[in-house]
Amino acid sequence: MSESSGGNPGGRGRGGAASGGTGGRGGGGKRDGSQRNAQGRERNRSAQRSFTGNAPSQRTRRADPARLVAFEVLRAVAAEDAYANLVLPARIRHHGLDKRDAGFATELSYGALRSQGTYDAILARCVDRPLDQLDPAILDALRIGTHQLLAMRVPAHAALDQTVGLARAVIGAGPSALINAVLRKVTAHSLEEWLELLVSGETDETKVASVRYAHPEWIVRAMRQSLVAHGRSAAEINDLLEADNAAPVVNLVALPGLGSLDEALENGATPGELVEGSALSSGGDLGRLASVREGSTRVQDVGSQLVARAMAAVDLGPRPASGQGGGTTEEAWLDLCAGPGGKAALLGALANASGATLLANEPAPHRAKLVSQALSAVPRNVWRVRTGDGRDVGSEQPKSFDRVLVDVPCSGLGALRRRPESRWRRTPKDLADLGPLQRDLLRSAIDAVRPGGVVAYVTCSPHPAETTAVVSDVLRKRDDLELLDAGAALDSVSLTGNLGAGHESTAQLWPHIHSTDGMFLALIRKKI
Numbered sequence: 001m002s003e004s005s006g007g008n009p010g011g012r013g014r015g016g017a018a019s020g021g022t023g024g025r026g027g028g029g030k031r032d033g034s035q036r037n038a039q040g041r042e043r044n045r046s047a048q049r050s051f052t053g054n055a056p057s058q059r060t061r062r063a064d065p066a067r068l069v070a071f072e073v074l075r076a077v078a079a080e081d082a083y084a085n086l087v088l089p090a091r092i093r094h095h096g097l098d099k100r101d102a103g104f105a106t107e108l109s110y111g112a113l114r115s116q117g118t119y120d121a122i123l124a125r126c127v128d129r130p131l132d133q134l135d136p137a138i139l140d141a142l143r144i145g146t147h148q149l150l151a152m153r154v155p156a157h158a159a160l161d162q163t164v165g166l167a168r169a170v171i172g173a174g175p176s177a178l179i180n181a182v183l184r185k186v187t188a189h190s191l192e193e194w195l196e197l198l199v200s201g202e203t204d205e206t207k208v209a210s211v212r213y214a215h216p217e218w219i220v221r222a223m224r225q226s227l228v229a230h231g232r233s234a235a236e237i238n239d240l241l242e243a244d245n246a247a248p249v250v251n252l253v254a255l256p257g258l259g260s261l262d263e264a265l266e267n268g269a270t271p272g273e274l275v276e277g278s279a280l281s282s283g284g285d286l287g288r289l290a291s292v293r294e295g296s297t298r299v300q301d302v303g304s305q306l307v308a309r310a311m312a313a314v315d316l317g318p319r320p321a322s323g324q325g326g327g328t329t330e331e332a333w334l335d336l337c338a339g340p341g342g343k344a345a346l347l348g349a350l351a352n353a354s355g356a357t358l359l360a361n362e363p364a365p366h367r368a369k370l371v372s373q374a375l376s377a378v379p380r381n382v383w384r385v386r387t388g389d390g391r392d393v394g395s396e397q398p399k400s401f402d403r404v405l406v407d408v409p410c411s412g413l414g415a416l417r418r419r420p421e422s423r424w425r426r427t428p429k430d431l432a433d434l435g436p437l438q439r440d441l442l443r444s445a446i447d448a449v450r451p452g453g454v455v456a457y458v459t460c461s462p463h464p465a466e467t468t469a470v471v472s473d474v475l476r477k478r479d480d481l482e483l484l485d486a487g488a489a490l491d492s493v494s495l496t497g498n499l500g501a502g503h504e505s506t507a508q509l510w511p512h513i514h515s516t517d518g519m520f521l522a523l524i525r526k527k528i
């Protein structure tokens with residue numbers, strides 16, 4: 001374990017890439033205001049289903065840079081377990097794409113990754129052998145071609161020619177003939193027609209939703225179970241799955257007392273409607289904003305802003321004058337799982353404004369460094385970073401903190417819209433594996449908080465196995481804890497005052513209701 005204060009400038013938040021949509025070499029793009037369809041995909045309304053008469057060998061051998069970027073992203077995700085949201089910007093920079101091509105590459109790679117399960121089901125009907133017997137690079141080229149043909153406003157001939165050209169350039173002439181033949185079969189139907197064919201005769205609603213909304217069946221079941229566990233109707237499932245397929249907006253936060261949204265608003269951002277100090281970005285390179293470069297304005301999902309503000313706003317009553325956690329007039333706050341530092345930065349600013357101090361803990365050294373960077377706009381006397389296991393803090397520093405945020409490692413099922421590949425990578429085993437760590441971290445947080453203090457247990461997943469079950473398991477074994485009304489706490493820091501997120505004292509935000517990530521919040525008070 002180590003502790004440090006201070007940090008480097010330039011903390012940047014993660015950002016969902018905007019789903020751009022130029023037509024690239026062949027398409028008209030969506031600057032005409034075309035609508036996404038029910039699956040969050042663009043209809044190929046203007047696609048001309050005519051093809052060049054050229055044989056594959058006579059067609060282009062050049063890989064169009066935007067499509068090459070998308071292909072490289074899919075390859076890195078499949079072969080190196082890479083994260084698309086990290087690989088994509090690096091490949092865009094490497095190939096020097098302009099804004100229009102970067103938008104095209106983003107839509108193509110994110111769309112092909114999100115809908116992979118559905119596209120594979122379509123491709124399985126067009127290939128004369130099991131898909132797992134195909135070279136994985138060929139399969140990725142087919143997925144890219146399928147997304148252009150079925151879900152982007154790229155004319156069919158351009159989608160086909162360019163995908164075959166890409167395959168010739170990066171895989172070889174032989175496979176390009178196969179890719180040409182398979183993609184021609186894909187063009188036989190529109191996406192809606194393919195979906196009808198795939199679900200025809202299927203009576204199992206989970207299987208139908210899995211194909212229609214491109215989610216693994218176990219996630220469809222898990223999300224339905226999650227809706228019910230948090231007091232919502234199972235009938236919302238299709239809306240929830242659809243929201244996962246829409247490109248998320250990029251939210252900004254001006255660190256309270258330290259930053260201002262003026263520059264962002266002057267550059268096209270619009271004020272956020274759910275929480276004070278937030279804005280919806282107008283897209284583009286946020287690095288052009290000085291306030292973002294300085295770290296006083298940051299990219300942060302509104303759900304994350306709400307849960308951090310709710311923890312900071314809980315009324316703890318008068319502070320004990322001495323003894324456990326007392327002795328000073330300033331409150332001590334702890335962020336137990338802080339990396340990469342999004343909530344720590346907001347908490348640091350709120351701590352600064354209220355005369356509190358913040359200890360931000362993170363075990364992974366490279367992520368602890370990101371926490372320091374995220375906090376760089378907050379005065380250095382306000383915060384420290386501890387690099388160590390959060391499970392040890394409760395025993396090492398018992399009853400030491402007034403407020404503790406424990407934003408545990410989780411499946412991320414509430415943030416699928418931001419990570420296009422994660423739905424196909426996650427397994428039910430992840431939930432089982434994370435359970436013990438989540439419980440240990442919550443117990444450590446509770447040990448670290450002083451009597452009368454509050455612990456905020458947070459996940460970016462609505463699944464009951466990592467939300468309500470963890471909280472009730474830990475609370476059941478102790479009689480010195482009580483649940484505060486987390487829904488009311490969220491309402492108290494929201495601009496609407498009526499989020500409707502509460503259920504049986506805990507609260508759950510939803511992409512399809514609140515347009516936020518699916519953040520869960522439980523507020524646990526240690527009795528005096």
Ligand SMILES: C[S@@+](CC[C@H](N)C(=O)[O-])C[C@H]1O[C@@H](n2cnc3c(N)ncnc32)[C@H](O)[C@@H]1O
Pocket residue numbers: 304336337338339340341342343344361362363364367388389390391407408409410441
């Ligand atoms: C959901 S993320 C936290 C996100 C962060 N609060 C933010 O807003 O940027 C969970 C973090 O917990 C960290 N973590 C994993 N194991 C941990 C442990 N044993 N103790 C503390 N943190 C841990 C992970 O490295 C990860 O950075």
